[in-house]
Amino acid sequence: QVQLVESGGGLVQAGGSLRLSCATSRGIFSIYAMDWYRQALGKQREFVAAITTSGRTNYADSVKGRFTISRGNAKNTVYLQMNSLKPEDTAVYYCNAHRAYPVTEDYWGQGTQVTVSS
Numbered sequence: 001q002v003q004l005v006e007s008g009g010g011l012v013q014a015g016g017s018l019r020l021s022c023a024t025s026r027g028i029f030s031i032y033a034m035d036w037y038r039q040a041l042g043k044q045r046e047f048v049a050a051i052t053t054s055g056r057t058n059y060a061d062s063v064k065g066r067f068t069i070s071r072g073n074a075k076n077t078v079y080l081q082m083n084s085l086k087p088e089d090t091a092v093y094y095c096n097a098h099r100a101y102p103v104t105e106d107y108w109g110q111g112t113q114v115t116v117s118s
Contacts, residue, residue, distance in 0.1 A: 002028055002107040004095045009112030012085055016116070020080040022095030022109060029053065029071055032099050032107075034078045036069060038091035038114075045094070049080060063089075085116045 008020040033052045039045040049069040050058045057069050068081040095109040
């Protein structure tokens with residue numbers, strides 16, 4: 001079982017920055033790809049950013065150039081640095097760990113609220 005605990009959410013003005021953290025179990029970065037998703041009120045959960053076991057990153061077009069996903073291996077933590085925040089970034093942000101081989105596994109954190117005021 002993989003435990004994921006998000007933190008760092010809050011209220012920020014448009015144009016501001018926040019850094020989300022996802023604390024994980026030790027040593028999972030070599031086994032699981034790590035993603036950030038978000039879900040706005042009344043909308044479906046959507047992909048935000050991903051980092052593979054080899055460290056390659058990928059972003060949704062809506063956040064490309066503004067958000068950065070990274071890993072702190074020593075701290076077993078995944079980060080999402082969010083700059084130039086917009087009101088449409090308001091959502092609950094979720095950390096996800098997943099793999100497809102040798103078995104399919106998918107784990108989610110409890111989420112952290114990000115609210116961007118205009």
